[in-house]
Amino acid sequence: MLYNYLISNCGAHLKNxxxxxxxxNSVRFVPxxxxxxxxxxxxxxxxxxxxxxGLRVGEHLNIDKVNADDFDLLAKELRQPAWQAADERxxxxxxxxxALRRAAEQAVCSGFGEEADALADRILFGAKVRMKAFG
Structure with missing residues (x-):
């Protein structure tokens, strides 16, 4: 959920x-x-x-209102230790x-054109704005 938040994926639902x-006899997430x-x-x-x-994070559903407290609450709801949530952030x-830079380079090399760099820049800009919410 944190990754989807950082890349500005408002379409992430449980079906994903x-x-x-x-x-x-244990369960794990698959990619x-x-x-x-x-x-x-x-x-x-x-x-x-x-x-x-697609999923509420803490108290908020709107991506522009989500903050570090929401992720702390989500970690608590998921019974994830606070230190582990902080480490993941x-x-x-x-x-x-x-990782975004490498993905853009691979996309350009695979024939997606230079617009892959511009898309990575837009994603990274949004991610940096969202990272500031973590303090």
Missing amino acids: YSLAWTGS AYDLVSTAVYDGRRGAKLSRSM ARLRHELPD
């Missing part, structure tokens, strides 16, 4: 998450799919997309910019 049973930065398209070519996230804050 799957669980798998392991051999030890998510349909990870789309919907907010970067808002207003482009007249499009008006919803700013409501720090990890994504550190790793996301380089």
Whole structure:
């Protein structure tokens, strides 16, 4: 959910998450799919997309109102230790910019054109704004 928030994916719903049973009778998340930065398209070519996230984060559904307290509340609701939630926020804050750059480079090399760089820039700009909400 944190990743979807950072990339401005307001279209992330429960159907985008799957669980798998392991051999030890436990459950784990499998890689998510349909990870789309919907907010970067808002207003482009007249499009008006919803700013409501597919899932509530803490007290808020609107992506522009979500803050660090909401993620702390979400971690508590999911019974995730506060230190673990903070570590994950720090990890994504550190790793996301380089990961977006690498993905854009791979997209350009795969024939998607230079617009992949511009799209990565828009996603990263939004991610930096959202990272500030974490303090």
